[in-house]
Amino acid sequence: MSAVEEVVTEAPAVEAVPKRAMTLGVGTSLVVLAALVLAPLFVKNFIIFQMTMLLIYGLAVLALNILTGGSGQFSLGQSAFYAVGAYTSAILMEHVGMNYALTLPIAGIICFGFGFLFGQPALRLSGVYLALATFALATAMPQLLKLGYFEHWTGGVQGLVVTKPDAPFGLPMSQDMWLYYFTLAITIGIYIASVNLLRSRSGRAFMAIRDNEIAASAMGVDVALYKTLAFGVSAGITGVAGGLGAIAVQFVAPDGYTITLAISLFLGMVVGGVGWLPGSIVGSAFIIFVPNIAEGISKGLSGAVFGVLLFLVIFLVPHGARQVAIVAQQMLGKLKKN
Amino acid sequence: MELFTNQVLAGIATGAIYACMALAVVMIYQAIDHLNFAQGEMAMFSTFMSWQMMQWGVPYWGAFILTLALSFIGGIAIERLLFKPLAKAPVLTNVAGFIALYAIVNSVAGLIWDFTIKQYPTPFGSSPFLGSQLISTHQAGMIGITLLMLVLLFVFFRFTRVGLAMRAAASLPESARLVGINTSWMIALGWGMAAAIGSVAGMMIAPVVFLEPNMMLGVLIYGFAAAVLGGLTSPFGAVMGGFLVGIFENLVGTYIPGVGNELKLPIALALIITVLVVKPAGLFGRPIVKRV
Numbered sequence: 180m181s182a183v184e185e186v187v188t189e190a191p192a193v194e195a196v197p198k199r200a201m202t203l204g205v206g207t208s209l210v211v212l213a214a215l216v217l218a219p220l221f222v223k224n225f226i227i228f229q230m231t232m233l234l235i236y237g238l239a240v241l242a243l244n245i246l247t248g249g250s251g252q253f254s255l256g257q258s259a260f261y262a263v264g265a266y267t268s269a270i271l272m273e274h275v276g277m278n279y280a281l282t283l284p285i286a287g288i289i290c291f292g293f294g295f296l297f298g299q300p301a302l303r304l305s306g307v308y309l310a311l312a313t314f315a316l317a318t319a320m321p322q323l324l325k326l327g328y329f330e331h332w333t334g335g336v337q338g339l340v341v342t343k344p345d346a347p348f349g350l351p352m353s354q355d356m357w358l359y360y361f362t363l364a365i366t367i368g369i370y371i372a373s374v375n376l377l378r379s380r381s382g383r384a385f386m387a388i389r390d391n392e393i394a395a396s397a398m399g400v401d402v403a404l405y406k407t408l409a410f411g412v413s414a415g416i417t418g419v420a421g422g423l424g425a426i427a428v429q430f431v432a433p434d435g436y437t438i439t440l441a442i443s444l445f446l447g448m449v450v451g452g453v454g455w456l457p458g459s460i461v462g463s464a465f466i467i468f469v470p471n472i473a474e475g476i477s478k479g480l481s482g483a484v485f486g487v488l489l490f491l492v493i494f495l496v497p498h499g500a501r502q503v504a505i506v507a508q509q510m511l512g513k514l515k516k517n
Numbered sequence: 518m519e520l521f522t523n524q525v526l527a528g529i530a531t532g533a534i535y536a537c538m539a540l541a542v543v544m545i546y547q548a549i550d551h552l553n554f555a556q557g558e559m560a561m562f563s564t565f566m567s568w569q570m571m572q573w574g575v576p577y578w579g580a581f582i583l584t585l586a587l588s589f590i591g592g593i594a595i596e597r598l599l600f601k602p603l604a605k606a607p608v609l610t611n612v613a614g615f616i617a618l619y620a621i622v623n624s625v626a627g628l629i630w631d632f633t634i635k636q637y638p639t640p641f642g643s644s645p646f647l648g649s650q651l652i653s654t655h656q657a658g659m660i661g662i663t664l665l666m667l668v669l670l671f672v673f674f675r676f677t678r679v680g681l682a683m684r685a686a687a688s689l690p691e692s693a694r695l696v697g698i699n700t701s702w703m704i705a706l707g708w709g710m711a712a713a714i715g716s717v718a719g720m721m722i723a724p725v726v727f728l729e730p731n732m733m734l735g736v737l738i739y740g741f742a743a744a745v746l747g748g749l750t751s752p753f754g755a756v757m758g759g760f761l762v763g764i765f766e767n768l769v770g771t772y773i774p775g776v777g778n779e780l781k782l783p784i785a786l787a788l789i790i791t792v793l794v795v796k797p798a799g800l801f802g803r804p805i806v807k808r809v
Contacts, residue, residue, distance in 0.1 A: 253609075300790070300794050303793070303794045304790075304793060304794070304797060307552050307745065307749065308745060311741060311789075311790070311793075312790045315742075315787065318738070318782060318783060318786065319783030319787070322780055323783070442616060445609075445612075445613075445616075446613055446616060449609050449610055449612070450613070479624075479628050480625070482621065482623055482624025482627070483620065483621045483625050484624075485617075485624075486617040486621035486624070487617075487621065489613060489617035490599065493603065493606065493610050493617070494602060494603075497607065497610045498606075499610075
């Protein structure tokens, strides 16, 4: 039980993903975008709703990916930020009567502040200790939302009902479809901003911290600032996702934001590939659809089926969807050569 | 003052549950360097096995020993089948594996033994211990067993060949391999022992919280918290951490007004994090020196 840890020789906890490998090529991106834009024209309202949730959870997984894949910090507390975002939007819409679109940036800013402040004490912790601290945040959040003091605003245990917005300018669209395109626009905006963030000076600082904290500080990176900043950015994006989620589901209640949600988001990140931003949407699809599939295969054993499917995925592709993408790319490259 | 003493005693009694679980958590952390999220569910499954044996007419201590052996083998089997192939995969993938194992064990136990609450017998009886209404003989027995396990573990890791080999494999795997230790099997052995200790914890806890597939959820959270508070490198710290968390929780519930059962957990966790911010390696853990 040696108490000395070799910092340089030991493999980092989070894999070092080069920043080029974090995104998709332009061509592939355009194909995916076209699919996302056209798909709702051909399906029923309920499926459109599910696709909206897919994008929303995708955003939340993306946020976790920036934190873990980018700056190398774990978090099991994303559900808390999601809840704060959802409640901010819901309260502003229902009590203040604000327009739904305007509540989202406010939710993002409040969550950014919350995450940034939470990042301060978290600076002293890493690895499992950080996991426990964020876990504590996630378990505390539903209880705090139920507190009597805030009941006037939060609606206590019963939560708040949120009205679903109509399509503006008299567009001939159902509410679900409008909300889908609205979410899609925000998702694309945030995705592009995240890609640019990781390519910027700040993004390089995140990655330097992830790969080797001591070397990063020797290079002049303000480790404390960038670590808390990563928490803030991640919380901010999760908050926007939470706000969108509240509008899409039309309802917020404390029990919707338990630790289970945080664990789902974590699984989504692992399945999508840690540090690979486009994988977020694959991970999000996994956490939305696989439990349903498991339920379909066996009602009584749905948990076991889910576990087995999860094991299959991590056995076949331990690096998540990123691995699949890399293999596909190599095969395409070979085809081109021949 | 009497209220205070009583609450501390009651805290020690609940703390014994957490201490049991924390010991199992630390055990596996020593062997594999991860927190096993499925630990509680494995313990629950073992407890159900012992219950089933007793339903078939096996006496308590017979079932106890058999369960211990079966859990040990089961732990090794899980490591060999499921986690050995993942040894080279990233850490986070392993954590996802633990969550998958959790879902599987929980759901299978629910299917075999269903979700109704069952009574579980205690070998120590449940009359008041030394005339105190707060600690029953069962709880005193549980504290005794936890301390006994702690002593046995200490002796095992300090004085036996296998124990030393396990410590070597955990701290410096490459050097351990060079002196001829089969590090891969040491990890399997660690899983087996953690499963066995977990099963003891489960069988001790079951008479208090009653037997059902979700019985370990709350206990595991406190067990983790206790292990981290005491220091993940120290079995002694884990046990002390367990008692401290139990006492904290009770005192918070008694003395801070407006704290119902629901806020006990968040406050206890907040306190633990405060301790960790001041002492990042836990109260009894060895601080890790980073060498560049």
